[in-house]
Amino acid sequence: MNAQPMAITGCTILPMTGPGAVIDSGCVSVTDGVITAVQAGELPEGKGETRIDGRGMVLMPGLVNAHTHLYQVLLRAVWEDMPFLAWLKRIYGVAESLNPDHVMAGTLLGCLENLKGGVTTVCEHNFLNPGPECAVTAVEAISRSGLRGVFARTIMDSGEIVPDCTKETPETAFGRIEDLMARQPGAGSSRDDHRLTFRTGPNTPPINASPDLLREIRRFAHQHSIGISAHVAESASVVEVTRRELGRPGVVAHLKDFDLPGEDAIFAHSVHLSPEEIRHLAETGTSVSHNPVSNMMLGDGIAPVVEMLAAGVRVGLGTDGAASNHGQDLFETMKAASLLQKVKHQDAGVIDPYSVLRMATIDGAHALGLGSVCGTVEAGKRADLILVDIRKPHFQPVNDLVSQLVHCAKATDVDTVVVDGRVLMRDRQCTLLDEHEILQRARGAQGDLMARMSVA
């Protein structure tokens, strides 16, 4: 399964093991999908390993997209300029038209875009399940892509804006999730390579999750030793519903009643939190996926990232789905995350570039339970690596490598992508995925989906 031994040579290495850790010219060796050596200087004469010349490039950990909905690339720029809950109703309505062919085409294109932008791990927060097949197909597409996947198969059981076809009882959903996991022998938290792990969760509590569902999700997650993913306090309107209908001060406060926060949980967005709720996330070890471009696109607000980091909350970065982004570019996301906090606090020094780069790599890996697997360039970790070409006009000259990776680099600067020791892209050419076929297929699926939804 894994490629033959490999060495990447002559590159600048940014291992993300601590501020200031950088090797100006070095090499990384990989065997059986695992990093075996990270060293300065040139490698001695080869022993038959594949060699990749990394001169002029930075070798760093592959980026971790901690929250997305891959198939939504088919829905780029379809619904804009509407309030969050109105937009969400449209998104949920897609379930009435969505079939596995759309999911396969969209998920493959979403994976392709992530891969070409240097993402090596994606957390797919899956929530439209008009039947069991859509999730099965999405997992298959992620597996085909070669990316490391965290598949969060979430559940909706209520809510007037949710079509009946995608509401599930907890029993039905749990049975489908068990079937899904059983199809992937060794997947979960036990497989050594952690290529695919599963999560569950409510989708956007409380507007589509009953108290019974929240209680059952915590029990099910514990029972199967899987994590939780949820959209949390994304907009002020969701917090308002929580207050009006449940009498709770916020979404985290509501979820706390059901023991959903915890070290195995990642709460996407977390834009509208009280200081007490931030403290609770820190105390319980709950992680957050910050999705600034989506928050800006939907007009949801600015997440309290500086406050969360100061409190000790682990924050990863996500693009969110392309229906609210409209892309899957984690370099752009890093820049947005940095600039948005500077604007919010009217303080250019309120967040440093290294912290932002950590969010997109090792902190995102930890947030998804993969901190010991990937997220840094260190011997013993799985080889999820990217080479970023820094010889481009917009990157030169180099005064501050870390700041320029956050504020100057573009997704298209990624030259080479390695996941689990397997080269998935080199010289920007995909080695596993057929780019032409995926684009063609996605255009066909988009036309069919739009026709079914009768979107003018």
Ligand SMILES: [Zn+2]
């Ligand atoms: Zn989302």
